[in-house]
Amino acid sequence: MRIIVFGAGALGSLFGALLSRQNEVYLVGRKEHVEVINYRGLEVEGKSDGTFEVSAGERLKDAPFYPNWIILTVKAYQTEEAADEILNTFPNVPVVSFQNGIKNEEILREMGINAVGGVTSHGVTYLGPGRIRHAGTGRTVIGELDGRISMRVRALAYVLSEAGIITEVSDNIKGEIWLKGSVNAVINPITAILGVENGYLLEIESLRKLGDEVAEECEEIARARSIDLPGRPIEEWKTVAEMTKHNLSSALQDIKNGKRTEIREINGAFLKIAEKNGINAKYNRVLTEMVIAKEKLNELKID
Ligand code: PAF
Numbered sequence: 001m002r003i004i005v006f007g008a009g010a011l012g013s014l015f016g017a018l019l020s021r022q023n024e025v026y027l028v029g030r031k032e033h034v035e036v037i038n039y040r041g042l043e044v045e046g047k048s049d050g051t052f053e054v055s056a057g058e059r060l061k062d063a064p065f066y067p068n069w070i071i072l073t074v075k076a077y078q079t080e081e082a083a084d085e086i087l088n089t090f091p092n093v094p095v096v097s098f099q100n101g102i103k104n105e106e107i108l109r110e111m112g113i114n115a116v117g118g119v120t121s122h123g124v125t126y127l128g129p130g131r132i133r134h135a136g137t138g139r140t141v142i143g144e145l146d147g148r149i150s151m152r153v154r155a156l157a158y159v160l161s162e163a164g165i166i167t168e169v170s171d172n173i174k175g176e177i178w179l180k181g182s183v184n185a186v187i188n189p190i191t192a193i194l195g196v197e198n199g200y201l202l203e204i205e206s207l208r209k210l211g212d213e214v215a216e217e218c219e220e221i222a223r224a225r226s227i228d229l230p231g232r233p234i235e236e237w238k239t240v241a242e243m244t245k246h247n248l249s250s251a252l253q254d255i256k257n258g259k260r261t262e263i264r265e266i267n268g269a270f271l272k273i274a275e276k277n278g279i280n281a282k283y284n285r286v287l288t289e290m291v292i293a294k295e296k297l298n299e300l301k302i303d
Contacts, residue, residue, distance in 0.1 A: 001159050004067045006060060006082055008033060010124035012073030013132050017042050017052035018163040026063045027056040034058060036130030046134035060089045067093050069156060076101030076265035083111040094152060096142055100250060101265035102181040105145055116153060117173035118142040119180040121240045123247030136244030140165050143173030175228045182218035182233035183240045184266045186211045188251035189287035192261060192294060195252060199245025202238060211237055214283045221270050224277040258298050263291040
Protein backbone atom coordinates (compact mmCIF):
# COMPACT_ATOMS: atom_id res chain seq x y z
CA MET A 1 0.00 0.00 0.00
CA ARG A 2 1.02 3.64 -0.47
CA ILE A 3 0.49 5.52 2.78
CA ILE A 4 1.08 9.10 3.83
CA VAL A 5 1.42 9.84 7.53
CA PHE A 6 0.34 13.44 7.93
CA GLY A 7 1.71 14.65 11.26
CA ALA A 8 5.03 12.95 11.91
CA GLY A 9 5.33 13.70 15.61
CA ALA A 10 6.06 10.87 18.02
CA LEU A 11 3.09 8.61 17.22
CA GLY A 12 2.95 9.36 13.48
CA SER A 13 6.66 8.66 13.14
CA LEU A 14 6.27 5.29 14.88
CA PHE A 15 3.39 4.24 12.64
CA GLY A 16 5.27 5.42 9.55
CA ALA A 17 8.43 3.57 10.55
CA LEU A 18 6.66 0.26 11.22
CA LEU A 19 4.54 0.51 8.06
CA SER A 20 7.58 1.31 5.91
CA ARG A 21 8.83 -2.28 6.15
CA GLN A 22 6.08 -3.53 3.83
CA ASN A 23 4.57 -0.40 2.32
CA GLU A 24 5.54 2.77 0.53
CA VAL A 25 5.42 5.49 3.17
CA TYR A 26 5.84 9.25 3.13
CA LEU A 27 5.97 11.22 6.38
CA VAL A 28 4.86 14.83 6.59
CA GLY A 29 6.35 16.66 9.54
CA ARG A 30 8.37 19.57 10.82
CA LYS A 31 11.49 20.76 9.02
CA GLU A 32 14.14 19.74 11.56
CA HIS A 33 12.63 16.25 12.00
CA VAL A 34 12.18 15.46 8.29
CA GLU A 35 15.65 16.75 7.40
CA VAL A 36 17.29 14.30 9.80
CA ILE A 37 15.02 11.44 8.67
CA ASN A 38 15.96 12.03 5.02
CA TYR A 39 19.63 12.29 5.91
CA ARG A 40 20.20 9.32 8.25
CA GLY A 41 16.83 7.56 8.67
CA LEU A 42 14.36 7.47 11.55
CA GLU A 43 15.77 5.94 14.72
CA VAL A 44 13.30 4.05 16.92
CA GLU A 45 14.13 2.59 20.33
CA GLY A 46 12.12 0.83 23.03
CA LYS A 47 9.32 -1.65 22.32
CA SER A 48 10.16 -1.44 18.59
CA ASP A 49 13.63 -0.62 17.42
CA GLY A 50 15.77 -0.01 14.39
CA THR A 51 16.66 2.66 11.91
CA PHE A 52 14.03 3.08 9.25
CA GLU A 53 14.59 4.59 5.84
CA VAL A 54 11.42 6.52 5.13
CA SER A 55 10.95 9.44 2.78
CA ALA A 56 9.76 12.58 4.50
CA GLY A 57 8.87 16.17 3.72
CA GLU A 58 7.15 19.24 5.03
CA ARG A 59 4.18 19.31 2.67
CA LEU A 60 1.60 16.88 1.45
CA LYS A 61 1.99 18.09 -2.14
CA ASP A 62 5.63 16.91 -2.23
CA ALA A 63 4.63 13.26 -1.70
CA PRO A 64 6.39 11.01 -4.24
CA PHE A 65 3.20 9.01 -4.94
CA TYR A 66 -0.59 9.16 -4.96
CA PRO A 67 -1.63 7.49 -1.68
CA ASN A 68 -4.19 4.76 -0.97
CA TRP A 69 -4.55 6.09 2.57
CA ILE A 70 -3.64 9.11 4.66
CA ILE A 71 -3.02 8.49 8.36
CA LEU A 72 -3.77 11.72 10.17
CA THR A 73 -1.75 12.31 13.34
CA VAL A 74 -1.50 16.10 13.48
CA LYS A 75 -2.42 17.80 16.77
CA ALA A 76 -6.17 18.11 17.33
CA TYR A 77 -5.99 21.91 17.03
CA GLN A 78 -4.54 21.53 13.51
CA THR A 79 -7.33 19.33 12.15
CA GLU A 80 -9.06 22.03 10.06
CA GLU A 81 -5.81 23.25 8.54
CA ALA A 82 -4.74 19.68 7.72
CA ALA A 83 -8.15 18.92 6.21
CA ASP A 84 -7.81 21.95 3.91
CA GLU A 85 -4.41 20.74 2.74
CA ILE A 86 -5.81 17.25 2.10
CA LEU A 87 -8.77 18.62 0.15
CA ASN A 88 -6.44 20.72 -1.99
CA THR A 89 -4.00 17.89 -2.66
CA PHE A 90 -5.65 14.45 -2.44
CA PRO A 91 -9.37 15.24 -2.14
CA ASN A 92 -10.84 11.75 -2.37
CA VAL A 93 -8.23 9.72 -0.56
CA PRO A 94 -9.53 8.01 2.60
CA VAL A 95 -8.18 9.46 5.83
CA VAL A 96 -7.95 7.61 9.14
CA SER A 97 -7.49 9.80 12.18
CA PHE A 98 -5.39 8.60 15.12
CA GLN A 99 -5.50 11.96 16.89
CA ASN A 100 -6.30 12.79 20.48
CA GLY A 101 -9.59 14.57 21.13
CA ILE A 102 -13.23 13.66 20.67
CA LYS A 103 -14.25 15.89 17.75
CA ASN A 104 -11.74 15.26 14.94
CA GLU A 105 -13.86 12.81 12.97
CA GLU A 106 -16.86 15.16 13.12
CA ILE A 107 -14.74 18.08 11.88
CA LEU A 108 -13.23 15.99 9.07
CA ARG A 109 -16.58 14.70 7.93
CA GLU A 110 -18.18 18.15 8.01
CA MET A 111 -15.33 19.49 5.89
CA GLY A 112 -15.97 16.81 3.25
CA ILE A 113 -13.07 14.47 4.04
CA ASN A 114 -13.52 10.77 3.31
CA ALA A 115 -12.85 9.97 6.97
CA VAL A 116 -12.54 6.80 9.01
CA GLY A 117 -12.26 6.85 12.81
CA GLY A 118 -9.35 5.51 14.79
CA VAL A 119 -7.87 5.31 18.27
CA THR A 120 -4.57 4.05 19.53
CA SER A 121 -3.05 3.80 22.98
CA HIS A 122 0.57 3.30 21.98
CA GLY A 123 2.79 5.59 24.01
CA VAL A 124 5.59 7.23 22.05
CA THR A 125 8.11 9.86 23.14
CA TYR A 126 9.77 12.27 20.75
CA LEU A 127 13.46 12.30 21.69
CA GLY A 128 14.68 14.84 19.15
CA PRO A 129 14.91 15.29 15.37
CA GLY A 130 14.90 11.85 13.72
CA ARG A 131 14.59 9.96 17.04
CA ILE A 132 11.64 8.49 18.96
CA ARG A 133 11.08 5.99 21.78
CA HIS A 134 8.26 3.45 21.60
CA ALA A 135 7.60 3.54 25.35
CA GLY A 136 4.44 1.44 25.61
CA THR A 137 2.09 -0.62 23.49
CA GLY A 138 -1.70 -0.45 23.53
CA ARG A 139 -4.91 -1.16 21.66
CA THR A 140 -5.51 0.21 18.19
CA VAL A 141 -9.03 0.26 16.77
CA ILE A 142 -10.47 1.62 13.52
CA GLY A 143 -13.97 1.81 12.13
CA GLU A 144 -16.31 3.45 9.67
CA LEU A 145 -18.13 6.40 11.21
CA ASP A 146 -21.51 4.86 10.31
CA GLY A 147 -20.62 1.54 11.96
CA ARG A 148 -20.40 -0.53 8.75
CA ILE A 149 -17.69 -3.20 8.68
CA SER A 150 -16.33 -2.29 5.25
CA MET A 151 -13.72 -4.01 3.11
CA ARG A 152 -11.49 -0.94 3.12
CA VAL A 153 -11.38 -0.81 6.89
CA ARG A 154 -10.65 -4.51 7.12
CA ALA A 155 -7.86 -4.16 4.56
CA LEU A 156 -6.30 -1.27 6.47
CA ALA A 157 -6.53 -3.16 9.78
CA TYR A 158 -4.72 -6.05 8.07
CA VAL A 159 -1.92 -3.80 6.79
CA LEU A 160 -1.48 -2.14 10.20
CA SER A 161 -1.50 -5.47 12.02
CA GLU A 162 1.02 -6.93 9.57
CA ALA A 163 3.29 -3.98 10.41
CA GLY A 164 3.10 -4.89 14.11
CA ILE A 165 0.36 -2.40 15.04
CA ILE A 166 -2.27 -4.97 15.99
CA THR A 167 -5.56 -3.38 14.93
CA GLU A 168 -9.17 -4.29 15.65
CA VAL A 169 -12.14 -3.23 13.54
CA SER A 170 -15.11 -1.80 15.44
CA ASP A 171 -18.75 -1.12 14.58
CA ASN A 172 -18.74 1.48 17.38
CA ILE A 173 -15.76 3.70 16.68
CA LYS A 174 -17.49 6.73 18.17
CA GLY A 175 -17.72 4.91 21.51
CA GLU A 176 -14.05 3.93 21.20
CA ILE A 177 -13.07 7.56 20.52
CA TRP A 178 -14.95 8.73 23.61
CA LEU A 179 -13.45 5.99 25.75
CA LYS A 180 -9.94 6.90 24.60
CA GLY A 181 -10.82 10.58 25.07
CA SER A 182 -11.74 9.81 28.69
CA VAL A 183 -8.37 8.10 29.18
CA ASN A 184 -6.58 11.16 27.79
CA ALA A 185 -8.73 13.41 30.00
CA VAL A 186 -7.28 11.60 33.03
CA ILE A 187 -3.68 10.95 32.06
CA ASN A 188 -2.69 13.97 29.99
CA PRO A 189 -3.48 16.91 32.28
CA ILE A 190 -2.36 15.29 35.53
CA THR A 191 1.00 14.18 34.09
CA ALA A 192 1.47 17.58 32.42
CA ILE A 193 0.80 19.46 35.65
CA LEU A 194 3.02 17.23 37.77
CA GLY A 195 5.73 16.55 35.19
CA VAL A 196 5.73 12.77 35.72
CA GLU A 197 5.58 9.60 33.58
CA ASN A 198 2.14 8.03 33.16
CA GLY A 199 2.85 5.21 35.64
CA TYR A 200 3.00 7.57 38.65
CA LEU A 201 -0.76 8.03 38.47
CA LEU A 202 -1.07 4.44 39.63
CA GLU A 203 1.65 4.64 42.28
CA ILE A 204 0.26 7.51 44.32
CA GLU A 205 -3.05 6.84 46.07
CA SER A 206 -4.40 10.40 45.81
CA LEU A 207 -3.66 10.49 42.07
CA ARG A 208 -5.40 7.16 41.53
CA LYS A 209 -8.44 8.57 43.27
CA LEU A 210 -8.31 11.79 41.29
CA GLY A 211 -7.98 9.77 38.08
CA ASP A 212 -11.08 7.77 38.98
CA GLU A 213 -13.08 10.95 39.70
CA VAL A 214 -12.14 12.43 36.32
CA ALA A 215 -12.98 9.15 34.58
CA GLU A 216 -16.40 8.98 36.28
CA GLU A 217 -17.12 12.56 35.26
CA CYS A 218 -16.26 11.78 31.62
CA GLU A 219 -18.52 8.74 31.74
CA GLU A 220 -21.39 10.88 33.01
CA ILE A 221 -20.85 13.35 30.15
CA ALA A 222 -20.76 10.50 27.62
CA ARG A 223 -23.99 9.14 29.05
CA ALA A 224 -25.66 12.54 28.68
CA ARG A 225 -24.77 12.41 24.98
CA SER A 226 -26.03 8.78 24.69
CA ILE A 227 -22.57 7.55 23.69
CA ASP A 228 -22.32 3.79 23.88
CA LEU A 229 -18.92 3.37 25.59
CA PRO A 230 -17.32 -0.01 24.83
CA GLY A 231 -15.67 -0.10 28.29
CA ARG A 232 -15.50 1.77 31.59
CA PRO A 233 -13.23 4.84 31.66
CA ILE A 234 -12.45 4.08 35.33
CA GLU A 235 -10.87 0.78 34.29
CA GLU A 236 -9.49 1.78 30.91
CA TRP A 237 -7.38 4.69 32.14
CA LYS A 238 -5.56 2.39 34.56
CA THR A 239 -4.91 -0.21 31.86
CA VAL A 240 -3.44 2.45 29.56
CA ALA A 241 -1.40 4.06 32.37
CA GLU A 242 0.05 0.63 33.22
CA MET A 243 0.85 -0.24 29.59
CA THR A 244 2.47 3.17 29.00
CA LYS A 245 3.92 3.65 32.48
CA HIS A 246 7.30 4.82 31.19
CA ASN A 247 5.87 7.19 28.61
CA LEU A 248 5.68 10.94 28.91
CA SER A 249 2.14 11.81 27.88
CA SER A 250 1.78 13.95 24.78
CA ALA A 251 0.61 16.85 26.97
CA LEU A 252 3.71 16.65 29.14
CA GLN A 253 5.91 16.45 26.03
CA ASP A 254 4.17 19.56 24.70
CA ILE A 255 4.76 21.46 27.94
CA LYS A 256 8.41 20.38 28.02
CA ASN A 257 8.86 21.46 24.40
CA GLY A 258 7.17 24.84 24.96
CA LYS A 259 4.27 23.91 22.66
CA ARG A 260 0.53 24.33 22.91
CA THR A 261 -1.20 21.26 24.41
CA GLU A 262 -4.42 19.58 23.25
CA ILE A 263 -6.16 20.31 26.55
CA ARG A 264 -8.89 22.39 24.87
CA GLU A 265 -9.71 19.50 22.53
CA ILE A 266 -9.67 16.89 25.34
CA ASN A 267 -10.83 18.10 28.80
CA GLY A 268 -12.01 21.40 27.29
CA ALA A 269 -14.26 19.50 24.87
CA PHE A 270 -15.73 17.34 27.67
CA LEU A 271 -16.33 20.52 29.67
CA LYS A 272 -18.20 22.26 26.82
CA ILE A 273 -20.45 19.26 26.29
CA ALA A 274 -21.06 19.01 30.05
CA GLU A 275 -22.10 22.67 30.19
CA LYS A 276 -24.56 22.19 27.33
CA ASN A 277 -26.08 19.26 29.23
CA GLY A 278 -26.30 20.92 32.64
CA ILE A 279 -23.51 18.84 34.18
CA ASN A 280 -21.08 20.47 36.60
CA ALA A 281 -17.79 19.05 35.26
CA LYS A 282 -15.60 20.39 38.03
CA TYR A 283 -12.63 18.09 37.46
CA ASN A 284 -12.47 18.75 33.73
CA ARG A 285 -12.79 22.49 34.39
CA VAL A 286 -9.97 22.64 36.93
CA LEU A 287 -7.65 20.44 34.88
CA THR A 288 -8.27 22.50 31.74
CA GLU A 289 -7.52 25.75 33.59
CA MET A 290 -4.40 24.34 35.23
CA VAL A 291 -2.90 23.13 31.97
CA ILE A 292 -3.71 26.41 30.22
CA ALA A 293 -1.94 28.13 33.13
CA LYS A 294 1.08 25.82 32.55
CA GLU A 295 1.14 26.92 28.90
CA LYS A 296 1.06 30.59 29.98
CA LEU A 297 3.85 30.09 32.52
CA ASN A 298 5.86 28.48 29.73
CA GLU A 299 5.31 31.52 27.53
CA LEU A 300 6.51 33.72 30.38
CA LYS A 301 9.49 31.36 30.81
CA ILE A 302 8.55 30.56 34.43
CA ASP A 303 9.19 26.93 35.51
O1 PAF B 1 -1.59 11.39 24.51
C1 PAF B 1 -0.91 10.45 24.94
O2 PAF B 1 0.14 10.60 25.57
C2 PAF B 1 -1.37 9.03 24.61
O3 PAF B 1 -2.63 9.09 24.00
C3 PAF B 1 -1.39 8.03 25.77
C4 PAF B 1 -2.02 6.74 25.28
C5 PAF B 1 -2.15 8.57 26.95
C6 PAF B 1 -0.01 7.59 26.18
O4 PAF B 1 0.78 8.54 26.81
